[in-house]
Amino acid sequence: MLTFTGCGLNFAFGVYQELYESLDGPFKNASAAEIDLIGTLSMSLMTLGAPFASAWTKQYSPRTVTILGGALFLVANLAASFGTQLWHFILTQGLLLGCASCLTYIPAVTIAPSWYDARRGLAMGIILSGTGLGGVAWAPLLRYMNSAIGFRNTLRITGVIAVAINTISALALKWEPGALARNRQEAQGRRRGMNLPRANWNIVRTRPFVAHAIGATLQAAAYTTPTYFFSTYARSLGYSSATGANFIALSNACNSIGKIVIGSLSDRFGHLNALVLSTLLSGMVTIGLWLPSSSSLPESTRRGLFVSFACLYSFTASPYVALFPSALAEQFGIQNFASINGLLYMIRGIGTLVGTPVAGALIHTRKMEIMGTVVSFEKTIVLVGVLLLSATIFVLWARIENALKNGWKWRN
16 A cells, blocks of 8 residues: 555656646746656655665664655645645655655565565565556546646645555554564664664675666666656647546556566566566567657557557566565575665666656657647657666676576576
């Protein structure tokens, strides 16, 4: 339920993106890239603050940190509902909501891997499928509410729902007994008070960590761009706003299915192997389906390619997020997971913060006398594809490093 709410709302931001681009008032003369900064900031901060959220989860308990995040959800949405200028929304729906998402998401993904072993991939796939299920539910609901009661009232109601769900869900969070004992042992000898996050630098200096860090940055720089612009791109193909919102819901449904299916297969064939497969296939789907859909092919063909891309991209790209914690635990050991998890999630946040606005800025709009306003996504699509295929190289490097250390085993 935590990923359903926090991550689901982030993955449904495309509904707000499409709406804000059509509004005057606070968003008058704002470009798509400027509006996209709201969602990008929220998504990137969800992981940028991971070292702090992870450290506080160990120090104070996952329940306490998550309840604090739920309260911040309410504050962020209420404050955004009174925004009158673009920068108001960047600070509230972007900055504050991103911090709230971080404080609810990171505790869940930090404690979950320690509870599972043999079926860790499936377990993380089910847990993180909430991000896609949330997008399925939130995207059409937000569009309906925006139309019926206005986006300001929608933000207020969303804040109330989010704080209720997050607070109730937080009550179920607790450390696995072995992990709790390790946390207490680490805490001995430290001075009391709020501790800054600490990473295991013996691991950070290794080649596998560097490979994961670069791969995670590149994957994150590309990952959310299609999701944020699904609705806008659908309209460039002649679809209505309602259908555009449905594409977001469709992609999120495939997102959930992909995490569960590939997460389950990773328990049999190896989490690192599945991680390589996820980045490779998502890059190939982007270049092979999305790019041709932006060409001069007949509209019916372009639509068919885009529908195929929306489904297959979400199915292949999303498992990376679910597999990432399991792959780290597999490569570095569950006993070291909590000490590096936060740092690597922060690095992913940097990728999201940089990649998505750059991709948005590459969207080119021009006015033509005959065709009216024409929007070109080709440069954005190429960037996303190149980033994902480049990420594959570094994830494969991490896989090879694991094989050199432990011997070549298909499941590793």
